[in-house]
Amino acid sequence: MKVLKFGGTSVANAANIQRVKSIVENTKSDRVFVVVSALGGITDLLMEALNRASKNDKGYAQVLEAIEKRHLETVKALFPPQAQSAILGKVKTDLNALESMVEGALMIGEITPGLSDKVVSHGELLSSFIIAEFLKKDGLDAIFKDSRELIVTDETHGRATVYFNETQKNCKDFFNGTSQKIVVLPGFIAASKSGKITTLGRGGSDYTAAILAGALDAEVLEIWTDVSGMFTANPKLVKQAKCIEHISFEEAMELSHFGAKVLYAPTIQPVLAKAIPIHIKNTFAPEDTGTLISKNQNSGGKTVKGISHVGNITLLSLEGPGMVGIPGISKRFFETLFLENISVVLITQASSEHSICVGISDIDAEKAEKAVNDAFELEISAKRIKPAIVESDLAIIALVGDNMKNHQGLSGKMFSALGKNNVNIRAIAQGASERNISAVIGKEDVKKALNTLHEAFFEEQVKQLNLFIIGVGNVGSRLLQQLQQQKKYLKKELKLNVRVIGLSNSSKMVFDEDGLDLRQWTELLDHGQHADPNLFFKAIKKLNYRNSILVDNTASESVANSYGDFLKESISVVTCNKIACSSDYAHYSKLKQLSKEYNAPFLFETNVGAGLPIIDTLKHLIASGDKVHKIQAVLSGSLNFVFNNFSSDVTFHDIVKKAQEGGYTEPDPKIDLSGIDVMRKILILARESGYQLDIDDIENESFLPEESLRTSSNDEFFASLKRYESHFQNIYQQATSKKCRLKYVAQFEDGKARVGLQHIPEGHDFYNLEGSDNIVLFYTDRYIDQPLIIKGAGAGADVTASGIFADIVRIGNF
Template sequence: MKVLKFGGTSVASSQEIRRVRSIVGNITGTRVAVVVSAMGGITDLLLTMATLASEQDPEYKKILKEIENRHLTCIRELLPVDQQSAALSKVKSELNILETLVEGAFLIGETTPRLLDKVVSYGELLSSFIISQFLNADGLDACFKDSRELIITNEVFGKAAVRFEETNANIRDYFEHNNTQVNVLPGFIASSSNGNSTTLGRGGSDYTAAVIAAAVEAEELEIWTDVSGMYTANPKLVKQAKAIEHISYEEAMELSHFGAKVLYPPTIQPVLSKNIPIRIKNTFQPDSPGTLVTRSENGKGKTVRGISNIGGIALVSLEGPGMIGIPGISKRFFEVLSLAEISVVMITQASSEHSICVGIAEQDADLAVTVVNEAFAYEIESRKLKPVLAEKGLAIIALVGDNMKSHQGLSGKMFSSLGKNNVNIRAIAQGASERNISAVIVQEDVKKALNTLHEAFFEEQVKQLNLFVMGVGNVGSKFLNQVQQQKKYLKENLKLNIRVVGISNSRTMAFDENGIPLTDWEQVLSKGQPANADQFLAQIRKLNYRNSIFVDNTASEDVAAMYESFLLQSISVVTCNKIACSSDYENYRKLKRLAREYNAPFLFETNVGAGLPILDTLKHLIASGDRVHKIQAVLSGSLNFVWNNFNDNTTFYEVVKQAQEEGYTEPDPKIDLSGIDVMRKILILARESGYQLDIDAIENKSFLPEESLETKDNDAFFNTLEKHEPAFQQLYKEAAEEDCKLKYVAEFADGQANVGLHKIPRGHDFYNLEGSDNIVLFYTERYPRQPLIIKGAGAGAAVTASGIFADIIRIGNF
């Protein structure tokens, strides 16, 4: 014999009930017991109706009418016309009794637990009767049996306890003497020894099915619901979650206890001792294999089988010096909570005995604080204990698996993964069986925590990076194109899944939680909301994704000022914007410190040399114990481009204009030509070499006329370049006469730095530097005479974008 249970969503309407008919009809060779819940939403309507009636609100009648219409409509849609009369008459008769019950609540202005159990029982009674009538009318050998005649309980209304001796005898006797092929029974409801209707509490229909399955020693218990089994995590929060093919009873109980609502813990108890398999299936995808729950696989399978969570948790802590070495404190604490009917979900206690912390339902927090403080009033007044406070807005996440105890490092991996994503852990608990490791976190971090752990334990081969890109001009657009081109390669070869979740320019910004399609990002952005840097940050914080990276492709001082806010949220920062790292030294050090403290990399390789690995090489030198004594460099690709292309056959104005149009200069070319950009770069190199230096200490030997430096916009700046053309021609002429080339050079030595235009003689390392190339010479303790040289393209949107991309890949490989 098989026992099948169908939940509320599986019998919500005539369409769903036809699916149930198809599933039941496909079972051959064995008898079937079909346990059904109330039609989806009906139980809530019954409770609401009873509440309104007890408040003497006549609106309860509208709800009663809605309940009636749903059931009568279902009958008319399922049964042939000539068979509807009897069914309609029966249902109307039951609804009349229900109406009488709630009228009584209306008249006296109250309800009792006993009355509520009787009222809510009608949901299952009506659905099971209608389904039995339909199955019979549609050709199956089916009948209805009231579970209240079989399952006997005590009289604890709302969550009655089954009296198994009487119940098992009743169930076995019924099925031994009834040969009907399909028996339809209401779930959730039972009756006391005195004949009063009772209910079995949360998950009661599952429990009904399990009780029947155990009594008849069924070959299998099937739980039909709206998901395809138990998942590795909540699929509504973790899109990569997968159905678990096979799981043990103990693992299923742990997962269901910690929030996996597809199966309730009490369901497992009756069938566990009889070793009856439970199969969880999807009514809407009946061909999906679902999840099979049996005895433990004895060490086979994955260490972590699932990740679960419970929301609405509060922590209540009892602590103080008066607890140490004093017996009975724990007993009194838990006794007080028990007497107040407060269920404890999780317990942790410091080994010093200085504190006991319990996790409870948030709605019980205020009551817990009141009763505990009253119980320990003397100890609190004498300052042996601190007044109890409740911390609300929390949740519990749990790793579950039978084989976790035989594998080292799982706790470390769990907490390390959470820590890297700024998920703060408020309390930890691990049972002696080591089948469960639980942690309390703030509710708003649940989605990020679940995805982080799922990635760590179920998707170890692929790491997802969530990018938020500000600035999509020359560099930004090239960067997005590169990500699009390399997305498949990175996933297959580096196991990195890069997803751009948010983009912004100076006018609009757009977000897509599933990832912005990079083949169409311009159109997405054009339809976005007005750009606002603060709201951009707020949205990133709201999404609260793991492995979040803010990518700054701007030259904005305001954007650079936001880095601290990102790092404080454990959001990594990758930037080609030099303003932050060349700002006040204390700000630079603070950003570096925050990156370490909050496990949020702060990478700015493109600040010097665009895509050249200058800073990365320097970091390795310093980390390996080398010390930089001197740096000589041509660090401006734009200035190198200008001086390499300027001669007596061109004008300085034309060459600078060309450099701007081809993306070699900043949007404001004066930043490059004034030397400020080079000053920032040599400053960053000096700081990354371990020296404390500020930009106002760098000597700038500018070649620009004072008039050019004082201009307020690009048009005025270019006008001055045309006006002072003779001066630029004179600089070229003097260098040519000495067989030299003009290069804008940055130097650092003995703690001092300067930048300026130099005449470079033939044979010098800088002499043959072509196009927009950069070159850096590091003189260190290991390279005292022949410097370490890094040379290559140091400007241009494509190479800068590639440098940003490389920094993101570095973060992915951390």
């Protein structure tokens, strides 16, 4: 014998009821008891009609009309015209009785508990009658049975207490006295010994089904709903959530207590003692496995079975020195809440007895605060205890699993994962059974926390990185191409799932919470909204994704100045933009400090040497205890490209133009040729070596004419290069006459730095530096006479993009 319960969405309309019939018809059992809820949404409409009538709002009549229309349309869709008359007659009779009851609320101007139960009971009575008649019409051996004739309760309306002895006897007598294979019953409703209609409260239809299953020793209780079982997390918030195929009663109760809405925890009680399994199935996907809830066999499996949460939580704290060592404080505190009918969701108490903290629903916060302050008025006035402290807009997240007690380090793993994403924890509780670990967090962090924990405990260490990219020019477009090309490799080999969530250039920006399709990013961006840096930041902050990374591919000062705002939100920053790290030392230092404080990496490998591992190597030297004394370097790939290709046969203007078009220079080539770019790079290397230096401390021996330096646009700048061609040819001839090559060299030594064009003789480390290559020589405690040399391509969109790509991967591996 099986008990099947179908929720409101499962019986919301004629099409869904057809599905229910198919499921019942194909159930393999000698007897099937079918418990049904009201048609989806009808209970809410019944309460709305009643509330409106009690307030003399004539709109209640329209609500009743909507209720009538739903039921009549369902009947007409399920039955042929010749079979509708008797059924419609019964439905209309019940609806007329309902109207009279609602009008009673209109006349007395209030809602009594008894009247409320009578009105809302009509939802289940109507749906169960219609469904029973439909099953019979299609030739199934079915009968309708009114649950009020079986389930006996006290006369507490709205949440009646069941008398199990009488109820079990009624159920067994009925079972033994009827022969029909299928029995359809209304859920949620019952009756007192005197025959008064009562209801079973929240989850009442599940409770009805569990009561019947327990009374009749059913082989299984099947709960059919609109999801395919209990999930490892809320699938609406965690898209990677998976169905839990098997879970214990205790685990199911914990998950239900902490917000898993598929099952209401008290409904488990009638079947728990008899170890009757509960199978949660999907009416709309009956072939799905679903979740089987049964007695825990301690058979191993996943340590953590699920992650759940409860929203709209307030923390209520009582603390003060007057609590220490005083017996009865806790009793008075909890008794006060009990007398106000306030349910406590979570409890934590300091071992010093200096404070007690509980989690309660937001709606009870004001009442609880007043009650506690009144109860401890004497101690508060004497300043032995502080007034109750109330913190709202919180939520509880919980890890649940029977096997958690046998595994060490779960709490550490949980809190470490949350900490890395800057999810602030306000309170912690762990049950003595060690079946759950709960933490109170801000409600705005719920989605991020659930996804972070799900990734840590269920996703085989595949880490999701969420990128927000500003700048899609030469470097940005190459980066997007590389990300698309390497997506599968990253996931398979490095366990990194990299998604571009937001994209912006100077005119447009676009977001996709599921990740932009990088195969068509140009079209998506073209149809995006107007670019606004402030809105871009607000959008990232609102999304509040774990492992969020801002990628700045621009040379924008305003973008660079915003890094601090991102870091404070635990959003990592990867940038090839040198402005922030070469700004005044206090700002640079502040960004580094924010990165540590908010656990948000700030990486800028491409600031020096594009894709070359210069900064990374320098960091390893410093971390291992080495000390840098001297740096010599050719740090401008663009200047190296220019002077390697400049000769008496080609104009300086043409070579610079070629460098710009090839992506070797900044969009404004004057930044490179003026030496400011090299100054920034040597400044960054000096700072990363541990020296405090500012850009004004660097000596710059510029080779550009003063007029070229004063130009305000690229057109003016290039025009000036043409005018001063003889000046540049003279520089070239001077080097050639000495059999030297021209190199723009940066040097740091004895705490001082300078940059400028130098004549490099044959045999020097810099002499044979070709193309746009960079070279850096580090002289340290360990590399005294023979420097550590890093050499390679130091400019170009592809290598710069690959350097940014490497920084993104570094963050993924943190």
